[in-house]
Amino acid sequence: MTVRSLQHIALTVPDATVGKKFYSDFGLEARDDGRRVAMRCHGRDQDQVVLVEGNKKQMHHVCFGARAEGLVGLKARLEKNGTQLLDAPRETPADGLWFRDADGLLVNVRVAEPAPWAPAAEWKINNPGHLNRVGVPGHPPRGTAVRPRRLGHTLRFTPNLEQQLDFYTRVVGMRLSDRAQDIVAFLRSGEGGSDHHVLGFIKSDRPGYHHASFEVANVDEVGLGACRLLDKGYRNGWGFGRHVIGSNFFHYIRDPWGSLVEYFCDIDYIPDGPDWQPRNYPLEDSLYVWGPGVPDDFGRNFEEA
Numbered sequence: 064m065t066v067r068s069l070q071h072i073a074l075t076v077p078d079a080t081v082g083k084k085f086y087s088d089f090g091l092e093a094r095d096d097g098r099r100v101a102m103r104c105h106g107r108d109q110d111q112v113v114l115v116e117g118n119k120k121q122m123h124h125v126c127f128g129a130r131a132e133g134l135v136g137l138k139a140r141l142e143k144n145g146t147q148l149l150d151a152p153r154e155t156p157a158d159g160l161w162f163r164d165a166d167g168l169l170v171n172v173r174v175a176e177p178a179p180w181a182p183a184a185e186w187k188i189n190n191p192g193h194l195n196r197v198g199v200p201g202h203p204p205r206g207t208a209v210r211p212r213r214l215g216h217t218l219r220f221t222p223n224l225e226q227q228l229d230f231y232t233r234v235v236g237m238r239l240s241d242r243a244q245d246i247v248a249f250l251r252s253g254e255g256g257s258d259h260h261v262l263g264f265i266k267s268d269r270p271g272y273h274h275a276s277f278e279v280a281n282v283d284e285v286g287l288g289a290c291r292l293l294d295k296g297y298r299n300g301w302g303f304g305r306h307v308i309g310s311n312f313f314h315y316i317r318d319p320w321g322s323l324v325e326y327f328c329d330i331d332y333i334p335d336g337p338d339w340q341p342r343n344y345p346l347e348d349s350l351y352v353w354g355p356g357v358p359d360d361f362g363r364n365f366e367e368a
């Protein structure tokens with residue numbers, strides 16, 4: 064197994080200035096070198112969303128981290144699979160292996176460790192039988208800055224769900240965590256413990272970018288972050304609620320091009336080892352336990368064919 068972490072996503076957008084404004088409003092910090100804009104989480108020394116300019120919005124590439132010995136095995140599997148190795152794009156030069164997945168998305172796997180992210184204060188809540196916070200108010204100060212700590216995962220539309228799962232597990236070296244029939248599937252890192260998912264796929268008639276998801280400190284920051292984006296005029300995506308697969312609390316907001324960005328907290332974590340058995344959820348009990356009704360366009364692929 065090869066992939067140990069999701070390092071960043073890169074998006075082609077028609078106007079990087081608009082992207083920079085949106086992700087800054089979302090709570091990320093911009094580093095602009097004139098050719099591309101790299102959005103980072105406060106307190107984390109790692110690009111999370113790289114914006115490059117192009118004709119239409121689409122995912123430019125996805126980047127995963129691996130160990131040096133993992134890249135050797137990956138290169139051999141790519142060659143055996145007949146997957147062509149490519150040069151790094153001029154606009155995002157970087158080491159590692161570059162290739163295209165079963166849908167043609169550019170993938171970079173490089174030798175990299177996930178940079179540490181800023182820990183949050185322990186979330187102390189009172190619930191029946193457990194007084195964990197006594198003598199101090201629990202609500203956050205009104206002016207609390209919502210700064211996502213890290214990129215957690217990304218979800219892609221695909222017309223080739225089985226081919227993508229085969230490619231990312233057998234060739235790239237990730238593990239299937241859970242799925243819901245032939246509609247949705249979630250993958251985690253191939254080595255070590257991992258968030259329940261770092262990459263997911265949802266069925267569509269064509270490839271596309273659905274969302275990227277960022278961890279915040281607690282439920283208050285999921286709510287505060289989403290409300291502030293709505294106050295700034297961005298369109299509601301879906302939330303507040305709690306997912307079934309992965310269990311995370313969520314709120315999604317539409318980006319300026321119709322894709323989504325998600326604030327999350329409390330996602331399931333799967334330890335290394337053989338004990339986790341992937342489940343195949345019934346579709347009607349896979350997406351959320353509670354929350355507002357799913358908007359009609361939540362699963363719509365806004366990317367042009």
Ligand SMILES: [Fe+2]
Binds near residue numbers: 216274275276325
């Ligand atoms: Fe998500």
